[in-house]
Amino acid sequence: MSEELRAAAIHHDGSRDVDALLAEVVESQRRQGRRVRGLLMAPSTPDGNCLAEMVLVDIATREGYLVSQALGRDSQACRADPQGFARASAVLRTALDEAPELVVCNRFGKLEAEGAGFSAELLEILSRDIPFLTVVSRHLVGEWQRFTGGATLLPPEREAIDAWLDRTLACSSTPG
Numbered sequence: 001m002s003e004e005l006r007a008a009a010i011h012h013d014g015s016r017d018v019d020a021l022l023a024e025v026v027e028s029q030r031r032q033g034r035r036v037r038g039l040l041m042a043p044s045t046p047d048g049n050c051l052a053e054m055v056l057v058d059i060a061t062r063e064g065y066l067v068s069q070a071l072g073r074d075s076q077a078c079r080a081d082p083q084g085f086a087r088a089s090a091v092l093r094t095a096l097d098e099a100p101e102l103v104v105c106n107r108f109g110k111l112e113a114e115g116a117g118f119s120a121e122l123l124e125i126l127s128r129d130i131p132f133l134t135v136v137s138r139h140l141v142g143e144w145q146r147f148t149g150g151a152t153l154l155p156p157e158r159e160a161i162d163a164w165l166d167r168t169l170a171c172s173s174t175p176g
Helices: 018-031 080-098 117-129 136-147 158-170
Strands: 006-011 036-041 055-058 065-067 103-104 131-139 152-155
Touching: 006 117, 006 136, 006 158, 018 036, 018 080, 018 131, 036 080, 055 117, 065 080, 080 117, 080 136, 103 136, 103 158, 117 131, 131 136, 152 158
Parallel strands: 006 131, 006 152, 036 103, 103 131
Antiparallel strands: 036 055, 055 065
């Protein structure tokens, strides 16, 4: 039996809207009757400062979680709101108790790479061998590989993602 980690990240190389791609994948899996839990990035429009709010949406309940701070146009600081991420992390912890067939998280980002954000929840998901899908930017691929010990990196192409899901979910040991 293979010891391959059942986790993958879609490589956000700037070639397409990975948030829309991930949402399409989630919707397709749900239409197939799969129990998908986790968080997606809500589509957003820039405010007057050309900055969009970052809102994560619970896949199961559609509840939104604001995870950005309004720091102003000229701010060089990270807009991620640690308190917003803490509130949204409850979605991932709840998913652990719901026997999902797939857990999705909008990003493996800088916070997770630094051991904050959703890192504790992601490690718990991985340790329970629950199939997991996320997105990682080209700047954090090395950190993703270190965090997971070499989990799959997928191109931002629907066919590649669907093929990985078919292989991974076909041998799912998650109770139903």
